[in-house]
Amino acid sequence: MFLTERLARKHELPPEPKKKRKTYPQNWETYNEAQINEKARFLEFLYLLCQKIEDIPRKKGAGRNRISFKDMVFAVVYKTYTGISARRFQTDLRKAKLDGLIEKVPHFNSLYNYLELEDMHFVLKDMITKSALPLKAIESDFAVDASGFSKGTRSTWMHQKFSNPHAIQKKDWLKCHLICGVTTNIVTSVEITEGTSHDYNQFKPLIEDTSKHFDIAEVSADKAYLSAENLRIVENKGGVAFIPFKGNSRPNHQTKDKLWENMYYFFKMHNDKFKEFYHKRSNVETTFFMIKQKFGERLKSKTEKAQINELLIKVLCHNLCCVVKAVYEFDIDLDFIME
Numbered sequence: 001m002f003l004t005e006r007l008a009r010k011h012e013l014p015p016e017p018k019k020k021r022k023t024y025p026q027n028w029e030t031y032n033e034a035q036i037n038e039k040a041r042f043l044e045f046l047y048l049l050c051q052k053i054e055d056i057p058r059k060k061g062a063g064r065n066r067i068s069f070k071d072m073v074f075a076v077v078y079k080t081y082t083g084i085s086a087r088r089f090q091t092d093l094r095k096a097k098l099d100g101l102i103e104k105v106p107h108f109n110s111l112y113n114y115l116e117l118e119d120m121h122f123v124l125k126d127m128i129t130k131s132a133l134p135l136k137a138i139e140s141d142f143a144v145d146a147s148g149f150s151k152g153t154r155s156t157w158m159h160q161k162f163s164n165p166h167a168i169q170k171k172d173w174l175k176c177h178l179i180c181g182v183t184t185n186i187v188t189s190v191e192i193t194e195g196t197s198h199d200y201n202q203f204k205p206l207i208e209d210t211s212k213h214f215d216i217a218e219v220s221a222d223k224a225y226l227s228a229e230n231l232r233i234v235e236n237k238g239g240v241a242f243i244p245f246k247g248n249s250r251p252n253h254q255t256k257d258k259l260w261e262n263m264y265y266f267f268k269m270h271n272d273k274f275k276e277f278y279h280k281r282s283n284v285e286t287t288f289f290m291i292k293q294k295f296g297e298r299l300k301s302k303t304e305k306a307q308i309n310e311l312l313i314k315v316l317c318h319n320l321c322c323v324v325k326a327v328y329e330f331d332i333d334l335d336f337i338m339e
Contacts, residue, residue, distance in 0.1 A: 027329065030325075030328045030329045031325070031328075031329075033328050034324055034325040034327070034328040034329070037324070037328075038321060038324050038325075039081075041324045041327065042081060042317075042320050042321065042324055043078065043096070043099075043101060045131070045320050045323060045324070046074060046077055046078065046320060047074065047101050049127050049130060049131060050070040050071075050073050050074045051070065053069055053070040053073055053123055054069070055068055055069045055070075056069050056117070056119055067103075067104050067106050067110070068103060068104075069119070069123075071102040071103055071104060071106065072106060072110065072111075072114045073114075073120070073123060073124075073127075074096070074101065074102055075093060075096075075102065075106055075111055076111050076114060076115060076120075076309075076313060077313050077316060077317060078092065078093075078096065079092075079111055080295060080310065080313045080314060080317055081295075081317045081320075083295065083296065085108075086108035086109070086111045086112065087108050089108065089111075090105065090108060093105045093106070112301070112306070115301055115305075115306035115309045115310060116303060116305055116306050116309075117309075118305075120309050121305075121308065121309055121312065124309060124312040124313060124316060125190070125312060127316055128187060128189075128190055128312065128315055128316050128319060129188070129189070129209070129213065131186075131316060131319040131320055131323060132181075132186045132187065132188045132213070132214075132319055133213060134323055134326070134332050135181060135183075135184050135186045135322075135323070135326055135332065136213055136214050136215075137332075138181070138183055138184060138326070138330060138332070139181030139182075139183055139184060139186060139188070139214060140214070140215050140216065140217040140218070141181070141182045141183070141217055141218040141219075141220075141280055142179050142180065142181055142182065142188065142210060142214075142216060142218070142219050142220070143179070143180055143182050143219070143220045143221065143280055143281045143282075143283050143284035143287075144177075144178070144179045144203060144206055144207075144219060144220070144221040144225060144284065145177075145178070145199070145221065145222065145281070145284040145285065145288070146175050146176060146177040146178070146199045146202065147175070147176055147288040147292075148173040148174065148175050148176070148195050149173065149174050149175075149176055149292075149297055149298070149299055149311055149314075150172065150173060150297055150298045150299060151172055151173060151174060151299050151304075151307055152172065152298070152299075172195060173194075173195025173196075174192055174193070174194065174195060174299065174304075174307055174308065174311055175192070175193050175194065175195050175196075175197050175199075176190060176191075176192055176288075176311055176315070177190065177191040177192070177193065177199060177202035177206060178190040178191075178206070178284070178287070178288075178315065179206040179207070179209075179210050179219075179284075180283065180284050180287045181214075181283075182220070182280040182283040182284075184322050184325070184326050185283060185286060185287045185290060185318075185322055186319055186322045186323070186326075187287065187315050187318065187319055188209070188210040188213070188214060189205070189206045189209035189210050190206075190312065190315050191205060191206065192308045192311055192312065198224075199224045199225060200224055200225055200227070200230075203221065203225045203230050203233070204229075204230070204233055207219065207233050207234060207237060208233075211237045215238065216234065216237045216238060216239035217238070217239050217240070218239055218240055218241075218242060218277060218280065219234045219239055219240070219241045219242070220241075220242045220243075220277065220278050220279075220280045220281035220284075221241065221242075221243050221281060222243070222244070222281065223243065223244055223245075223246055225243050226243045226244070226245065226246060226249070228253045228255050228257040228259070228260040230243065231243065231257075231259050231260060231263055232257065232259055235259055240277075241263075242274065242277040242278045242280075242281075243263075243278075244267065244274075244278060245263075245264055245267050245268075249264060250264075251264045251265060287318070290318060290321075291314055291315065291318045294317075294318070294321070295314040295317055295318065296314070299311060
């Protein structure tokens with residue numbers, strides 16, 4: 001820039017105009033209303049989602065009756081939303097009982113014990129799917145990526161990934177693979193793996209799961225997901241995958257897939273246009289930032305099974321917050337919850 005200005009003065013040319021940073025307007029009226037009412041609406045939607053959860057069959061033998069499973073799911077999700085310890089959270093649970101949101105107040109140790117249950121894992125994944133459904137009329141463009149959540153270390157995933165990726169240990173991280181809508185940041189599908197798992201393997205299940213409930217027009221993902229197979233998976237769902245090609249990529253793929261060739265030339269010959277579509281991928285980075293900023297990057301549970309469920313709960317909390325915001329921004333219908 002300094003050299004350009006010197007040449008401009010020498011030849012009396014006008015200096016290069018500074019590029020104006022692109023900004024995105026915020027509807028502060030609806031944003032403020034959503035934030036003010038978020039907690040109340042969050043509890044309302046969570047309560048409705050929990051109503052169709054079936055109780056776990058009681059094991060044979062002596063013992064006290066279990067607290068209903070729907071109450072326990074409500075409690076562990078609500079606790080993660082508040083971000084406080086299980087002991088201090090007892091006050092919130094007593095208030096929830098008075099408001100008719102739960103039937104009994106569970107002991108604080110029970111909150112941790114229920115995170116160990118296999119049944120909890122499947123219920124949470126189903127709730128994440130259902131929580132995204134009210135936005136299916138809004139979302140048709142999606143973005144895919146993965147990010148790590150710490151099992152105990154206080155180092156951030158981004159620091160580990162870019163400063164010393166070889167130091168990343170499987171035992172220290174869980175990796176969250178997700179696909180989200182680029183308009184509302186709602187997560188439509190999620191998979192949890194060990195920290196060193198490759199991102200590529202999760203692309204197909206994320207797309208397959210999302211396509212069950214959403215019409216897919218575009219999918220943006222980084223180079224880690226590049227393959228003729230992944231391009232074809234999205235094309236078969238009626239959409240187009242915008243995945244940048246690598247430096248050693250060639251137009252003729254070994255599978256002779258014409259789709260690979262067409263996307264390669266589009267990437268090379270119309271790169272500016274390609275980047276307009278690919279730029280939507282930045283929304284998945286925003287989604288991870290929202291989850292980590294609001295609900296924490298560090299997993300507090302002691303065992304891996306509980307940590308996986310804890311991470312799923314963070315994603316569910318994020319989804320419910322996105323739905324609350326969308327209610328005020330798009331005036332959406334939430335009758336799906338009672339279907």
